[in-house]
Amino acid sequence: MSLLVIGTVAFDAIETPFGKTDKIIGGAASYISLAASYFTPKINIVAVVGEDFPKSYIELLENHGVNTEGLQIKQGEKSFFWAGKYHEDLNSRDTLITELNVLADFDPIIPKKYQDCKILMLGNLTPSIQRTVVERLERRPQLIVMDTMNFWMNVAWDELMITLKLVDVLSINDAEARQLSGEYSLVKAAKKIMAMGPKYLIIKKGEHGALLFGENQVFFAPALPLEEVFDPTGAGDTFAGGFVGYLAKSEIINFGAMKRAVIYGSTLGSFCVEKFGTDGIINLSHQQIEARARQFMELVTV
């Protein structure tokens, strides 16, 4: 039984008040897989890159136990590329470049070996592609987790509504939850969004932590107050990766397990923002992860 991750594998170029990068490895599926790799050895990825994508980046994923059989490499084409610049407080950013390239006609082909799937993680993509992946699985996975963003609410509302009905957990940020529901109160927003399909809802609030709703309960995981936040890129995907990675090795999947999964998601996210790009999550030890997860739990222990 394994974790199937679908999403972008791409180039990012990032500028924050603390520095800038050239084209480095980015994309939702990259961050998700790397984060999940600390919890489960069976990760399968479905994504697409161009022939410009360095072999070393694919090896980085493989060295973390990620099966890249489902990573399509399109000869003569270029990888998806995003460039962005963060504002002084790191809470907002401007997109400088978005080149869809190979993503424009991405057809998510699922290798036969990937069919036996416990958890499906739908990284942020066109809702119709996310739905296609669900439809191409012969058996429904035990849990389907979906990420999306405000962009799809603006341009693909109807498709988004259809895909939402197919998933168990939706993971979005507070602004997206407010836009999706039309409610400012996150409690009211959660009720409306769960009526759209997902049985569980995670609302990420960045430096203010994350809320988990479901089974008529609510759980709050704080964010660790950090001395330095270097680069928030990928923090949400890393959170999702820690979340699904933890659940992939969990015997029972219920609200209790999801609470712990949210803590581990937040833990991985906190490592992510301390360095540029994926640098913060490619060289972690289990000891480091456990020590920081304890910090998260102690932070709120009365």
Added chain:
Amino acid sequence: MSLLVIGTVAFDAIETPFGKTDKIIGGAASYISLAASYFTPKINIVAVVGEDFPKSYIELLENHGVNTEGLQIKQGEKSFFWAGKYHEDLNSRDTLITELNVLADFDPIIPKKYQDCKILMLGNLTPSIQRTVVERLERRPQLIVMDTMNFWMNVAWDELMITLKLVDVLSINDAEARQLSGEYSLVKAAKKIMAMGPKYLIIKKGEHGALLFGENQVFFAPALPLEEVFDPTGAGDTFAGGFVGYLAKSEIINFGAMKRAVIYGSTLGSFCVEKFGTDGIINLSHQQIEARARQFMELVTV
């Protein structure tokens, strides 16, 4: 041994997207005393009002066990009056009217009976008046807690620095912590502010909870996700009132006791924002308070 509260007792006129009030009872010392009254029976107040201040409001305080011997009533003068209007999201507001009136030449006279004081709560006021109160106490209280605001950082920096050296706990919001320290990271801000005098620092983040720093530790109390927030006026003072009220009945005052005090401060604050002005905190039962405090603790229980 008692709790001595100094601050404003005043009129507020509040407008939120959900309604508006005429002149109602307001002021930091009113909210602090009312909130603290659920924890400790010995509350002494030092404040000033004009002859326009209704007897019924003074009786409201007295009915909550607040000793108003130190509440000066200035004949022929008018009470401090603030009017404000909240924006749609309730996170920001415009001040419409500020009439200092009796506050302009407030001399905080401390009745003899008030001298035996365990905890001194300095509600938001000119730092020089806050300092005067500390100097007029014959024995230093076991704990001095201070609230302040960005306004004093702008117009009375030097006075503020002197007063900060005299207190044990400073309670401010995140924007104020950033302004006071010149640091965006709250961890860095806390270090700088504690170097200014206070051994403990509370950073209130409104709907995002509160952080407590001190004794080389950090504690985070979440805010309860509420379905309705009606009026945030007085929430910070109510928080402070719950905090000092809880500590006033606590035998030992250390970081552990302060963690629980922050939970009870947050609990009272959550009741405050559910109704207009002080309406949410004048008719609570101990059962209600305990049940909600449990909700706060369960919210983060893994």
